[in-house]
Ligand SMILES: NC(=O)c1ccc[n+]([C@@H]2O[C@H](COP(=O)([O-])OP(=O)(O)OC[C@H]3O[C@@H](n4cnc5c(N)ncnc54)[C@H](O)[C@@H]3O)[C@@H](O)[C@H]2O)c1
């Protein structure tokens with residue numbers, strides 16, 4: 415059945431009552447599923463607690479269909495919080511404008527330069543930063559980066575940021591805070607470094623100095639599983655609302671945001687609605703990337719070999735559930751010792767229950783993508799820390815072997831301590847051989863018995 419589209423005029427009164435009406439103060443680059451389920455919701459909740467000029471201008475890179483859908487829907491969309499037994503549907507109205515960066519580069523630079531814009535958030539995936547994961551430097555050989563450096567309409571998020579900052583400086587603009595929300599270690603420092611390098615490569619040392627003085631780049635950690643929306647999700651929302659929402663998103667009820675408390679010119683009252691403002695992000699970041707994303711990546715690389723399609727599918731199989739539990743309890747958890755805390759039994763169980771939510775379809779192939787960037791902070795850094803503690807990272811070795819198993823040649827650059835460890839290289843080779851000979855399920859069962 416074709417339903418009328420979600421719009422301000424069609425919204426039932428009981429849903430409209432909660433929506434904020436605020437001018438734009440935030441630019442979000444990377445209008446994906448995650449932003450809509452996470453920062454857009456938190457910002458709406460924060461404005462309810464402390465009203466302020468924190469409407470969002472959300473920027474898609476190339477997805478014109480999503481931009482068109484949101485324009486048609488008066489920028490409204492639904493977020494379904496999907497727990498293990500029920501759904502909670504809400505309408506989000508914190509997005510006030512949407513832009514398509516590839517077609518509106520000038521408008522984007524202008525919004526970034528507006529005095530009322532005081533915060534920029536980013537979710538552009540690990541690949542979006544166009545950096546070399548080993549050196550952390552900008553990949554100047556990437557054709558889009560090269561085009562941006564040559565002064566064309568910016569195609570990359572870093573190019574877009576620099577164009578906006580340049581215009582802001584030229585207009586005599588004030589302080590701005592750029593918050594990366596991507597699953598990358600030290601994401602704030604990474605963006606600051608890439609912006610500085612971009613300016614240097616263009617010979618714009620004066621702009622780099624202005625940025626140093628006026629712009630802050632706090633690092634942040636986000637945690638909420640928000641899979642890509644499925645057709646079944648769209649149909650469920652239409653059924654519940656009586657309206658079609660082409661920008662609907664579905665995520666788990668768990669939601670966490672830890673941000674370094676370093677803002678140049680104010681922010682919404684995110685801390686009043688659950689965000690944690692902290693002086694040091696390092697322990698939070700390591701714990702999140704290793705326990706949540708490390709488990710995800712392990713399940714993805716091993717699960718795909720066994721024909722599993724989603725995290726819930728994999729964790730529904732006893733050998734994967736046991737492997738994940740042991741991976742966290744015996745390796746990724748204890749690897750956090752130098753940060754001062756390891757998860758206890760209860761925390762491990764709660765995390766696995768979250769990740770196994772049978773009502774969320776979090777596809778393993780989505781998680782497995784871009785593994786060369788994802789594996790170092792999620793599984794290789796913990797392996798290094800375990801070696802320092804004198805513990806053999808055997809289960810991490812099996813997870814990494816799940817990735818290597820499908821490769822024709824050794825593509826993964828191991829961190830130096832792992833490359834130099836004969837024991838680690840041997841256990842990796844052994845795990846690849848066992849998966850090859852016995853298959854992944856028998857390998858995991860073998861671990862369970864040993
Ligand atoms: N979805 C989650 O569960 C989740 C949870 C925590 C953190 N995150 C972070 O958010 C990121 C985005 O997740 P999502 O669910 O919104 O994904 P998505 O696929 O819905 O959206 C991805 C966004 O990133 C942009 N993008 C992708 N590749 C790019 C590139 N090479 N250059 C520039 N922009 C690019 C796209 O334009 C889009 O706006 C993740 O990669 C992760 O770092 C996601």
Ligand SMILES: O=P(O)(O)OC[C@@H](O)[C@@H](O)[C@H](O)[C@H](O)CO
Pocket residue numbers: 597636637638639640706707710780781782788
């Ligand atoms: O492409 P990725 O792996 O960074 O993103 C997919 C998910 O694994 C990830 O985003 C998790 O859902 C999230 O990090 C949970 O907080």
